[in-house]
Structures are given as structure tokens and as C-alpha cells.
Amino acid sequence: MDWLVWVVGGLVLVGAGFGAAFGPGVRAAARAREQAWVLARGAVEVAEVGRDASTAAVPRAEELLSQAQALVACGGGARVARRATGFARAAERAWREHGRG
């Protein structure tokens, strides 16, 4: 049973090593996802304000915004959040350009 000490010790050591290596990375990834969703929600709000401020109806922008809102409602990873942000910004830009004319 002597070897058990080495096995357990080795497992603890390896586990601690992986924890030290991956723990911060996992936490950082989680934080990055949260931040991406904050940005996405902010972009959607800005787009909604842009829609209200616009003088003309822009169907493409409506479509983009609704996609962004759907993504925000569904949730997901950081890439989904960035996609939603992109849709919302594109919608906002479309309203600003067309709504001015």
C-alpha cells in the first residue's frame, strides 16, 4: 500500500497544477462573456433609441434589430453576444443614415 501515497500525491499535484493553470483562464472567459453581453444589451438599447429617433421606416434595420433582440433573449457564449452587438450596431447605423434623409 506504500505506492498509494505516491499515486494520491501525484494526483493531487497534477490536479493542483491543472487548477492553477486553467482556473484563471476559465474565470477570465466567464468575465469576458458577461462583458460581451453587457455590450450587446447596450448596443440593442442604443439601436432602439435610434429607431425611435428616426423619421423614416427602414425595414432592413428593423430586421437586424429584431435579430439582435432575439439573440439577446436567447443568450449564449461570447461569440453570440458579439454577433448580437454587430446586428444592433448595423441596425442603428442604418436608421441614422436613412432616417436623416
Next chain:
Amino acid sequence: MARAPGWVRWAVLGVAAVVVVVFLLAQRHAVDVSYGQSPAARDVIPEGAAGELSAAAVPSAGELAALVRADPVVRLPGAIARWDEKRVADAIGDRDVRILVAPPGLDEAERDRVRTAEGATIRVIGTDVSGGPYAAAGDSSDDWRAQFGTGDVTNQLVALVAGLHGEDAPPDVDPVTWREPTAAELEPVLADLRATGVHRAAGATLTDVPAEAARSAFPDGALYLALPLQPFGEPLPAWGPALAKSFPDKPIVVLYGSWITSTGPHAADFADVVGATFYGRFAERLARYAYPQRAILSAYLNKVTDVRYAGLFDRPLPYRPADPLEVALPALPLVFLACAVTFLALSVRSPRRPTRDGTRRAPARLAGLTALAVEVSALSRDPALTRGIAKLGAARDALAGGVPDRRVAALLDDAQSELDHTARALGRPEYRPDAYLAGGPA
């Protein structure tokens, strides 16, 4: 601090792992110490595997007791030990000493039966002599030569008899005498040695010379002559000196039964030491068991190798290039430590990096732009102002959510351009954000 690319961290970890594996695999240092790493094989005489057990049978305990009762000297079939009857009889005198002589190579149970044989004062197993609480063993090359070359145990028996009766042992007598081999004997041996380097006399148990042991013991080759156990009481043929005349520059190894001698160049340097260490260590086993000559020769050659590599005789060793692993081994723990510390340092830095990016200007900008938006909102109904306020709200949420400052800065830039647009539309340059943030309203 410059930002190290992500792969550096993992490369360092990989190097550390490799170093650990190399270091652990290199930990095979044995306890034995050899100057110059002698290549002699280990486990020279493995238990039982060398064919040291003979097929000789030992009668049952009852039969042994009957035999011993019937005769003062009992020789079981296959017994090889001989002695000078007269000297032993003189030592015994008129005491009742019964000697039981058994063949070598008995297994454990048979040896026990012989040792506990009822009535036997002295037991001889092979050439291993014991009696009462004592055992008598040779302790000089003369003793060993007689014991292993001819099966002569006279000195041991005499000493044991004296010991059993509390007397001082008489001085040992070297019973071995030498003679020149005859021309008729010499001829076939010389022919064989010239042809193959090995001669096996009739009755010798040597099958072949262990090649690897022979190569490391005598790298330039040697001649081997194997003879069976020599007849007791006759002079031994002095093969070494006789053959040295024909082969003056070759080492010559002669086996008389279990007794091995070396002659030839440098023999004076090692033969005595090898003989003394070899028989000093293995005499007990060689006496008890019936080892085939090949096993004995193999062990002997390994001992020769050990002595050659022992560095005792100013013999230069062949050049051995330094093993890079051996040289690097002491540095490996430090390399590992450096790798581990680097890896940990890089790992600790990476999650903190985002929040330590320069000085935090975003909150001040957000506050300034918000104040501007509040002031302008009383004057303007421009959609750009609405959008700007919405973007300020988004920037505030982002800031509260811990988003990196450069992202917040991008949002603030957006908001600022909207507010700038508003101020220009209003025609109030003092409300343009650059001017407002720089100095406030004039």
C-alpha cells in the same frame, strides 16, 4: 512589462514536463560503486537457474542413520570429497567420529536430511565440511585449489575434528603437487587451442565460453582449457606454464574442476586478487552445489572484468565520452524550477491584464459627457442628442459590467460624436464636447 504571447506559457510548461520525465527516468543509480562503470554482468550466479542441482538422491533419514551406524565413513553415491586417510585417522585417534559424505548439488530437503542424519559427527556435502556447531572452510588459495581442483578436504576435516574436541588445529598442509603435462597430453590441447581457442578435456562440463563475459574480461581474447575434477592424490598437470611457452602473449584460463587459474601477460596483476575475491565470496556455494563449469567461468570472468575496471592497478581505462545526460542531470531541477516559476508568473499575470490597462480615463469622460448631455438636453430636441444619451447609458452599463476601458472608450467616442453633432446643429460651439471637456462653458 511586454506581453508574452500565450503559447510561451504552454511551451514553458511543456519544457518543465519533459525535464521532469527525463530526470525521473535518469534515476536508476544502483548502490554498487564501480570505478569506470565496469560492464561485468550482475547476478553472476542465479539461484537454481545455473544447473547447480544434481540428480543425486539421498536415502531416507532412517536409512541414513542405519548406514552411519554400520560404518564410520559413509560415502553416498556421487560423493566427490576425498581426503588423506592417514592424516584424518591421526587427527581422529581412537575417538568415535563418523563421517557422512554426500554428493554436491542437493536440494534443500536433501541437505536437511544429510545435516540432521542421526549419528553422523561430520557431514560433507560436496566439499562443504560441517559438524556439530562448526563448519570448516578453506581460507587460502592452497585450500581452495585442493578443494575445488581435486575434491581434497583433508585440511578442513582435520581442523574440524580438532575444533570439535577443543584442540588447536594442526597447520594446514598443501596437498597439491605439480607435474609437467606430457607431450602426448599437450598435443591435442595445443591443436584445439590454435584452432578454436578452447579445449574441453573428456569429463569437463564446460559447454562453451560465455562470449560476452569473455569479451569484457579479456578484450584481446584468451585461451580456455577445461578439465574435469582432477583425481585425488595425483600431481596436477601444470597447464598454465606449459601453454604459456606456446602462447606467450595470450591470457590462458585453465579450469581444474571448479578451480580456475589465469596465466599469461598481466596475470600477476589480477589473478591472485580475482582468485581470492572470487573463491572468498563463492567458495561456500561452489562447495555445496554442482555448478556446471560454464556458470563458474562466467562468474569468474565477470570478477576479472570487475578487477580490471576497479582501477586498482594503474591500468588505463578506455576513453569514455562524457554522457550529456549525466552532465546535465544536476542542472535539471533548476531548469524545472525556472520553467515552473515562469509558467506561474505568466499564468498569474494573464487574467489581471485587462483591468490594468493604462490609467482609467473612461469614468471621468463619462461623467463629463453626461453633464454636457444634461445641459444640452434643455436646448435641443435633435435625434442625435437622444442617440448620444442612449450611448452614454450603454457606456455606463459597460463600465459597471467591468468591460475593458478601451471598449468603453469606443462607446464614449461614439456618444461624443453624437453630442458634437448636436452642438454643431445648435450652433453653440461651446457645447462641442472637445471644448466643453477642455474648459467648461465660457
